[in-house]
Amino acid sequence: MTDGRSRAFYFLAAFFAAYVLFLYGPMIAIFVLSFQGPDGGLTFPMNGVSLTWFAKLWEGQGIVDIGAAFWRSARLGLVVMALTVAISVSAGLAFRRRFPGSAFLFYVAIASLIVPSIVTSLGIGLEFRLIDDTIKHLADTFGWAYTQRHYTTAMGLFTSGLGAHLTWTLxxxxxxxxAVFNRFDPRYEEAARxxxxxxxxxxxxxxxxxxxxxVxxxxxxGFTLSWDEIARSSQAIGSVNTLPLDLQGLTTTVTTPDIYALGTVTSAVSFLVIGLTLTTIRSLARRRTRHGDDSGSGLV
Incomplete structure (x- = not known):
């Protein structure tokens, strides 16, 4: 108990510190540089401290409408979140009992995890192009004048884009x-019945x-994976971009800290969602514990 720390301890501690620095250092540097002064650049040392670049961010950067892209990503993320929850809970209930083809359906459902994201995006884009060609062919064959004049593509934020994101979140x-239902005690349900x-x-x-x-x-x-997704959106989103796609596009043209301010905003949204989720989970746990204590005291 009186012996000092071994050399291995200090080596492992230094290795862990380097790992943490490597993991979070770039993100922290971007956060700091996003608060550059009006004459600031893309590197250290900082030239003043201000919120100038956050204000310029919402003014637009060239042809990119950051505000519109932000709300597109937010709406898509909320829809993906709702569908992921509903489908996952329903599937979890369904798979509690074996049915013909359940094993095959399970492997099909999770297969997209091992398929490269860009391949999935290209496949969805190709699928919707075939749908577009079929609809245009039918319109020409049967003389659907309105479709011939106005139809462009079925690809869009809540069609192909939504499907691409669900292949990642589901x-x-x-x-x-x-995993949850595998540990669930069915005696609770039997007692209720x-x-x-x-x-x-x-x-x-x-x-x-x-x-x-x-849940x-x-x-x-569902929300955070959709909010940050780039590869699966790249070929399947249609004529509009999500915020990560616009952020990727700006990296080749922006020469001011606007890009850092945008990175800070997107990260802040992710951390906000994570914080709200953890707070909700802790509140539910405390509520369950309190109700359990109340019911126990009532039994006594």
Whole structure:
């Protein structure tokens, strides 16, 4: 107990510190440089401190409308989050019982995790181009004048873009729900049914409160994975860009700290969502513990 630390301890501590610096150093540098003064550049040392570049960010940078891209990504992320939660919970309930083809369906559902993202994006883009060609061919064949004049493409934010993002978020949501229901005690449901609860009441008042922290976590995965996605959006988003795609495009043209301010804003949104999610999960855990104590004291 009185011996000092071994050399291995200091070596591992230094290695861990270097790892943390390598992991978070670039992000911290971007955060700091985004607060450059009006005459600041893209490197250190800083030339003053101000919020100038955040103000310029919302004024627009060339032909890129950052405000519109921000809200497009936010809307898409919320829709992806809602669908990921709904489909994952439904699939988790369905897979509690074996059915013909369940194993095959499971592997198909998570296969997109091992397929390169850019390949998935190219495949979705090609699929929608085939749909466009088919619709235009039918319009020419049957003389659909309105379609011939106005139809351009089925690709868009909430068609091909939504599908591309779901190929990334759904496997994570499914794996989480499978793990949750694999540990779920069915005796809670049996007790509810014995007391006369309907299947919907059993799910709403028994199952959902127990799995709710995991459901909130799935929502976090759904939004943040969609919010930051680039590769799967690149070939499947249509005529508009999400915020990460605009951010990627600006990296080749911006020569001022606007780009750092944009990176800080997008990171702040991610941290805000993570913070709200963790707060919600902790509140649910405290509420469950409090209710458990109340019910225990009532039994006594």
């Amino acid at each position: 496997p994570f949501g499914l794996l989480i729900m499978f 014995d007391l006369g609860a309907t299947p919907w009441q059993t799910f709403r008042f028994v199952v959902l409160p127990i799995i709710l922290p995991s 909130v976590g799935i929502g976090l995965f």
